[in-house]
């Protein structure tokens with residue numbers, strides 16, 4: 147595998163490290179120093195990092211990699227994702243999930259797709275299950291799926307507070323979190339439950355119930371779509387502050403077609419930080435490749451779109467350029483925080499021996515230019531070098 151030396155680049159690891167030279171090889175970051183000699187005779191390819199920022203590749207912990215939707219009948223099932231739908235947004239790690247449909251979307255299909263994306267060059271994990279309770283697993287139960295299937299890191303997206311959920315009881319929900327946690331402990335994996343939050347009036351009460359009535363820590367639950375309404379956003383902030391909970395903001399809504407009460411992810415991040423939520427407790431995910439109903443200003447249904455993984459980077463950039471969040475803070479929800487929750491110790495950071503998942507952007511405009519996944523250049527200076535098998 148090729149060696150790359152990125153010279154004179156501003157490193158955000160996500161904390162700012164100043165101007166550095168970064169050497170990659172064998173899929174890893176080999177060396178970081180103020181000045182590294184370019185041994186071009188040994189086949190080291192130099193990438194000029196002058197005027198650029200180097201950041202960890204983004205981690206998207208909620209992507210419908212085999213497609214989602216179907217809520218308007220079979221013709222509204224969204225298609226499978228392609229490799230460059232992911233890499234063009236600077237995302238180098240995804241966690242695949244099923245959604246509302248746990249019938250025509252299956253765990254076998256999800257695992258095969260994850261394997262395919264991994265073969266195409268990015269890092270891919272999955273959750274077992276779908277919205278449904280009891281959880282439809284591959285082996286028959288949650289613990290076995292997590293322990294025996296390498297790519298399964300947790301359960302999800304389990305739907306609560308939603309008309310499309312299985313309407314589980316709080317006890318049933320707690321049991322899912324417990325099984326997922328133990329599965330994680332026995333396999334040295336995250337054991338994370340990704341929780342789809344709907345508009346229901348009970349909001350985050352199920353999660354509060356688990357924390358108040360069991361010994362399970364908040365790290366095993368990641369509720370998503372917290373920014374779907376101002377009401378839920380406020381409850382999320384309260385849950386994070388009073389119970390140490392983690393909250394995930396969905397990025398894929400089109401900023402031009404937000405629901406009246408919906409909060410843009412970058413704005414939600416700013417709101418949460420201003421309210422005193424520690425940045426470590428906030429994550430972003432795209433909900434990519436899920437179906438996205440589009441309404442006009444009068445609420446008239448215009449059609450169905452498909453959620454984009456690239457929205458993660460857009461919201462990171464908007465958080466800095468529009469909402470005034472410091473780059474190192476805006477990076478945490480898309481790099482270090484999901485890496486910690488998912489227990490991916492070589493991801494979400496720039497340090498020696500970490501995976502060479504790296505993105506380069508213009509220092510002024512933050513426009514994404516170059517993407518490296520596991521040491522391979524996927525995109526160089528906006529030119530796509532690696533495409534998916536059928537692209």
Ligand code: ZN
Pocket residue numbers: 245303342343371433
């Ligand atoms: Zn969802």
